[in-house]
């Protein structure tokens with residue numbers, strides 16, 4: 001019997017690429033995002049290409065009741081794998097947005113992934129098999145800098161959460177991994193208005209979403225607690241550990257190019 005992977009934010013970018021990757025690996029899918037037409041098109045594409053059975057769930061994870069609503073919508077479907085991927089970068093400085101914007105951001109980026117993991121993990125442990133990926137970011141390893149103020153903070157939170165959970169799941173058959181990509185070609189930078197900055201980066205700084213998805217699935221299979229995709233990104237994270245003052249300098253000098261800082 002095929003296993004089923006639930007992917008949040010599957011209507012675009014990394015989430016859609018991860019859907020394609022897991023369909024190729026023989027999984028069925030539950031695809032969740034707000035844009036139902038995109039999810040339905042992806043489900044049809046993957047059914048034609050691999051015979052994948054997908055359940056499409058159109059939902060807004062900003063909702064306070066998103067996780068209980070989703071558990072109800074799953075209607076007993078057995079979930080063997082979870083990828084908490086839905087996300088965005090909220091532009092501007094901390095004081096440029098009101099609390100409601102920050103509250104919604106925190107909810108989608110940190111509360112929902114942890115709450116959904118808490119809801120689905122017991123079943124995986126009972127069955128002795130599970131795969132859980134938190135899509136974090138290289139930003140969670142680097143110093144915070146001006147603009148998109150809470151982004152690095154929520155990604156660091158997901159990295160630490162994954163590390164602890166990976167240790168707790170040792171011997172249960174459940175693998176847990178935090179994926180930490182650097183720049184990936186997706187709609188992320190259109191949504192937060194930084195496309196021009198990203199387009200000006202050298203090619204070696206930007207990864208294709210399909211390549212990132214394959215590396216991420218391999219890392220989850222290998223049960224790597226924290227996986228930074230790409231050699232350049234791993235070097236940057238290491239550089240920051242060895243010389244935090246240099247990491248801060250790099251981040252503060254470059255952040256205006258790929259972050260909205262006003």
Ligand SMILES: NC(=O)c1ccc[n+]([C@@H]2O[C@H](COP(=O)([O-])OP(=O)(O)OC[C@H]3O[C@@H](n4cnc5c(N)ncnc54)[C@H](OP(=O)(O)O)[C@@H]3O)[C@@H](O)[C@H]2O)c1
Pocket residue numbers: 008009010011012013014015032033034035036059060061062085086087088089108135136137138180181182183184185186187188189191
């Ligand atoms: N691209 C990068 O350079 C990069 C680097 C590091 C980490 N990441 C992380 O990778 C993840 C995926 O981002 P991406 O680059 O693939 O961006 P993307 O192309 O903009 O995709 C974001 C996905 O999240 C979904 N989403 C956003 N808000 C949602 C909400 N309220 N409810 C439900 N779904 C929602 C979007 O679907 P709908 O709009 O249809 O709801 C979309 O499917 C994010 O967590 C991001 O922080 C990205």
